[in-house]
Amino acid sequence: MVDGLAAGLSAVIGDAARVLTAPAVVDRLSHDFYWYSPVLRPLLVGKMGEVVVQPVDAAEVLAVLRYARERGVAVTTRGAGTGNYGQCVPLEGGIVLDLSRMDKLEEITADGVAVCQPGVRLGALETEARKVGWELRCYPSTLVKASVGGFLGGGSGGIGSVAHGGLRDFDTVRAFEVATMEDEPRIVLHEGKAVHEILHAWGTNGVLTRIWFALTPAVEWTQMTLAFDTFEKAFWFTESVAVDPGWTKRLATVFEWPIPSFFTPVKQVVREGKALALIMIASSQVEDLRTAAEKCGAEVTFTGTFEGPRTQPLLSDYTWNHTTLWAMKADPAYTYLQCGFSPTECREQFAKLREKFGQEILFHIEFMKNGEGVVIPGAIPVVRFVSEERLNEMIDYCRAIGVFVANPHVNYLEDAGRFRADNIQLRAKEKYDPLGLLNPGKMISFRKSGESVKVATT
Numbered sequence: 001m002v003d004g005l006a007a008g009l010s011a012v013i014g015d016a017a018r019v020l021t022a023p024a025v026v027d028r029l030s031h032d033f034y035w036y037s038p039v040l041r042p043l044l045v046g047k048m049g050e051v052v053v054q055p056v057d058a059a060e061v062l063a064v065l066r067y068a069r070e071r072g073v074a075v076t077t078r079g080a081g082t083g084n085y086g087q088c089v090p091l092e093g094g095i096v097l098d099l100s101r102m103d104k105l106e107e108i109t110a111d112g113v114a115v116c117q118p119g120v121r122l123g124a125l126e127t128e129a130r131k132v133g134w135e136l137r138c139y140p141s142t143l144v145k146a147s148v149g150g151f152l153g154g155g156s157g158g159i160g161s162v163a164h165g166g167l168r169d170f171d172t173v174r175a176f177e178v179a180t181m182e183d184e185p186r187i188v189l190h191e192g193k194a195v196h197e198i199l200h201a202w203g204t205n206g207v208l209t210r211i212w213f214a215l216t217p218a219v220e221w222t223q224m225t226l227a228f229d230t231f232e233k234a235f236w237f238t239e240s241v242a243v244d245p246g247w248t249k250r251l252a253t254v255f256e257w258p259i260p261s262f263f264t265p266v267k268q269v270v271r272e273g274k275a276l277a278l279i280m281i282a283s284s285q286v287e288d289l290r291t292a293a294e295k296c297g298a299e300v301t302f303t304g305t306f307e308g309p310r311t312q313p314l315l316s317d318y319t320w321n322h323t324t325l326w327a328m329k330a331d332p333a334y335t336y337l338q339c340g341f342s343p344t345e346c347r348e349q350f351a352k353l354r355e356k357f358g359q360e361i362l363f364h365i366e367f368m369k370n371g372e373g374v375v376i377p378g379a380i381p382v383v384r385f386v387s388e389e390r391l392n393e394m395i396d397y398c399r400a401i402g403v404f405v406a407n408p409h410v411n412y413l414e415d416a417g418r419f420r421a422d423n424i425q426l427r428a429k430e431k432y433d434p435l436g437l438l439n440p441g442k443m444i445s446f447r448k449s450g451e452s453v454k455v456a457t458t
């Protein structure tokens with residue numbers, strides 16, 4: 001089967017060197033950071049595709065999809081494999097469509113839109129954009145490795161979201177071309193609101209082959225860390241910066257103690273027993289921010305300019321989902337949740353969670369703007385893993401007290417937080433992938449054509 005598939009795909013793209021079958025390579029390219037979750041780890045460890053194919057352009061993607069469609073073979077698309085829900089782990093074998101060689105940046109338009117292939121790395125795009133006066137509106141903390149297509153397929157937001165919202169907000173994703181898995185696969189342009197039919201659908205309803213991604217004018221940034229006696233003070237100060245449009249910021253993060261103790265490579269910015277705030281601020285406002293922070297009793301423990309993705313130390317490496325990585329390095333019993341607290345009731349919500357779960361949950365806040373323009377305390381709390389039941393109890397309790405949870409311990413879209421309640425991703429799958437061959441098993445409300453389709457509720 002593998003040999004037949006490999007030979008067929010080699011003929012289809014005319015280059016056997018870009019069809020990979022070595023089991024160790026196929027295994028590696030079949031996995032992402034799913035092991036972050038102690039629940040997903042045992043479920044996904046042995047799952048893998050049969051063969052990896054690496055197209056270089058949209059015509060080759062279409063040829064691969066056509067070949068797979070004719071034979072009923074599953075296709076799982078992969079960018080850089082940094083997803084943390086096992087999004088690109090094939091559940092039904094088949095073909096891993098590795099887009100890392102589709103990495104051409106076509107142009108950055110005069111009005112600040114990057115036009116690119118999906119395999120362009122976000123770090124490379126940030127570097128190129130800064131050369132011509134632009135920068136990414138938002139990016140994940142996996143900036144250096146992650147691809148633009150993978151970010152649109154599986155990500156949501158990150159550094160920059162405090163000012164520009166997430167990927168689905170404010171027309172950041174202007175348009176893209178999508179390769180379909182219809183009877184006769186084709187390329188379809190989605191622009192404006194129609195991008196939401198495919199955005200964050202984990203490659204289950206089409207393959208992005210060309211992307212129009214809006215940028216924002218570049219700013220000279222400084223990374224700053226502030227130590228506060230308590231989490232409450234750190235939270236209050238950082239919130240005041242995050243919500244005030246007078247501060248130009250790219251990142252506003254708060255960690256309660258002992259989370260900063262996990263950041264061993266930058267221990268010089270950490271103060272024993274203290275909460276830490278990490279802010280990326282316009283360099284022109286550094287002294288004003290220092291004065292404001294010191295008035296609130298903070299110690300400024302570090303300032304350093306941001307020189308692009310290769311900056312050392314790159315403090316975003318300790319934020320967003322990277323925080324969890326440092327916690328797990330310190331103690332493998334840690335895991336995490338992805339939450340959105342209420343901007344008005346978060347203090348009560350923090351208190352309730354502390355009362356019920358004590359130090360089983362440690363607060364890590366990432367301020368971000370939502371689609372209505374309100375800055376809210378997003379959070380990726382570090383959680384001590386006791387059992388799946390206890391984790392679910394915590395998730396249920398969060399939801400009961402009004403805390404939004406995107407559950408990172410499931411491997412399907414519907415419960416993982418960004419599935420659209422209006423079902424437009426599902427409808428697109430019915431249209432573009434009626435046989436259910438694209439990343440099968442990840443959109444569980446989908447039923448193959450002719451059968452009934454459950455309407456999603458989240």
Ligand SMILES: Cc1cc2nc3c(=O)[nH]c(=O)nc-3n(C[C@H](O)[C@H](O)[C@H](O)COP(=O)(O)OP(=O)(O)OC[C@H]3O[C@@H](n4cnc5c(N)ncnc54)[C@H](O)[C@@H]3O)c2cc1C
Nearest residue numbers: 079080081082083087147149150153154155156203208320
């Ligand atoms: C340490 C760590 C920190 C992280 N921090 C963040 C963060 O701050 N914010 C955030 O949003 N995420 C974060 N993530 C998750 C992940 O890194 C990002 O979402 C990243 O953008 C994924 O890009 P990728 O190229 O690695 O995608 P992959 O993991 O390869 O793919 C992600 C999903 O998109 C699909 N896909 C890939 N390419 C395409 C395409 N061309 N067309 C259609 N579907 C496609 C895949 O099938 C898969 O379902 C983090 C993960 C880790 C491990």
